[in-house]
Amino acid sequence: xxxxxxxxILFGLLVGIIAPCNGRPDFCMTLYKEGxxxxxxxxxxxxxxxxxxxxxxxxxxxxxxxxxxxxxxxEDRILCELDMKSDLLGNFCQEDLKIALAAVxxxxxxxxxxxxxxxxxxxxxxxxxxxxxxxxxxLFKDKQDMTFPLETEVNPLxxxxxxxxxxxxxxxxxxxxxxxxxxxxDSTFSQMASKQQLLGGTTATVAIIVDSQLLVGNVGDSxxxxxxxKIPSGDNGDGIAKAxxxxxxxxxxxxxxxxxxxxxxxxxxxxVSLSGMPRVNGILAVSRAIGDIYLKRYGVIAEPEITGWLxxxxxxxxxxxxxxxxxxxxxxQEVCSLLQDVHSQSDNEEDNGSxxxxxxxxxxxIVNTAFGKGSTDNLSAxxxxxxTL
Numbered sequence: 581x582x583x584x585x586x587x588x589i590l591f592g593l594l595v596g597i598i599a600p601c602n603g604r605p606d607f608c609m610t611l612y613k614e615g616x617x618x619x620x621x622x623x624x625x626x627x628x629x630x631x632x633x634x635x636x637x638x639x640x641x642x643x644x645x646x647x648x649x650x651x652x653x654x655e656d657r658i659l660c661e662l663d664m665k666s667d668l669l670g671n672f673c674q675e676d677l678k679i680a681l682a683a684v685x686x687x688x689x690x691x692x693x694x695x696x697x698x699x700x701x702x703x704x705x706x707x708x709x710x711x712x713x714x715x716x717x718x719l720f721k722d723k724q725d726m727t728f729p730l731e732t733e734v735n736p737l738x739x740x741x742x743x744x745x746x747x748x749x750x751x752x753x754x755x756x757x758x759x760x761x762x763x764x765x766d767s768t769f770s771q772m773a774s775k776q777q778l779l780g781g782t783t784a785t786v787a788i789i790v791d792s793q794l795l796v797g798n799v800g801d802s803x804x805x806x807x808x809x810k811i812p813s814g815d816n817g818d819g820i821a822k823a824x825x826x827x828x829x830x831x832x833x834x835x836x837x838x839x840x841x842x843x844x845x846x847x848x849x850x851x852v853s854l855s856g857m858p859r860v861n862g863i864l865a866v867s868r869a870i871g872d873i874y875l876k877r878y879g880v881i882a883e884p885e886i887t888g889w890l891x892x893x894x895x896x897x898x899x900x901x902x903x904x905x906x907x908x909x910x911x912x913q914e915v916c917s918l919l920q921d922v923h924s925q926s927d928n929e930e931d932n933g934s935x936x937x938x939x940x941x942x943x944x945x946i947v948n949t950a951f952g953k954g955s956t957d958n959l960s961a962x963x964x965x966x967x968t969l
Contacts, residue, residue, distance in 0.1 A: 617708075657695055683787070684903050693769050693870055708760045754795065759797065782871060805900040809826075841879075900916075903959060
């Protein structure tokens with residue numbers, strides 16, 4: 581397994597962050613613009629230190645579970661980092677800003693791609709946020725200088741805005757960082773796969789929450805769900821309308837028979853087999869993936885579909901990211917209904933052990949229920965109770 585070795589080499593290059601952020605030589609920014617991650621990591625003068633999140637791992641705020649299920653190997657990997665503080669983000673000038681990341685990487689043809697993805701994602705993401713934030717700030721300063729050439733003498737307000745990014749600029753940075761992070765992980769793994777003749781790949785479904793704003797990026801067929809309380813128009817016979825959790829699917833699967841995906845594959849010289857499960861060239865059941873280098877020439881890409889920013893409100897109860905194994909036997913609405921049942925039973929002191937699953941094991945409840953209903957794949961789920969953030 582080469583993932584840890586690659587990560588060790590990357591960390592060996594890292595020497596000093598954030599403090600030198602404002603004084604980073606101009607050529608480092610130029611290097612980043614021209615070559616991205618690989619260019620900076622190849623330059624000791626521009627290296628920086630990776631800051632691990634402060635609250636890493638499982639908690640009431642971050643519930644996750646994986647189950648090998650009926651497969652011979654477990655190729656799923658999960659990420660849940662809910663406390664990435666704004667000490668990373670000097671350009672945003674918001675001391676209490678919180679950034680939460682959650683992701684599922686569903687590997688196929690081996691665990692190498694999903695293993696590398698889960699290790700590199702927080703590192704590459706921080707990398708891009710820092711440099712993109714600096715780049716965005718420089719662009720804004722250039723515009724300010726054109727508008728107010730003498731701002732240092734007559735426009736203190738202009739100086740203030742030139743030193744901080746506003747919310748729109750900040751969200752733009754995060755969105756681009758997600759896109760570039762997935763792109764660079766694909767590039768890093770593809771180089772490794774080419775050298776080691778690895779044929780596998782992985783999906784990547786990632787959600788980022790910045791305060792009350794949610795963005796989702798998806799490559800493949802894992803799903804992101806938002807379970808929100810809705811009060812039905814009728815009642816249950818006692819005159820009291822009770823809220824239920826209703827699902828909103830935030831991702832669309834990248835299956836080869838989807839019209840736009842199929843068109844790209846055919847235009848690239850590939851084909852989609854339609855006997856049984858649709859597959860690219862009769863092999864791969866997803867049309868977008870990290871890795872799968874032997875199918876890249878036939879239209880398989882690692883470009884994520886990214887939702888627009890969604891403002892979370894008080895009715896939004898749970899964010900769920902789960903691999904496709906969960907949905908072999910559970911529908912998206914059934915996942916939200918299951919969380920509703922568990923949540924209701926946990927509030928009932930007279931439950932008497934009748935609950936299928938007990939808090940705080942919501943993610944385990946999902947994967948175990950899906951397995952019990954017959955799923956044959958690896959199963960993974962991340963559940964974020966949004967009211968605990």
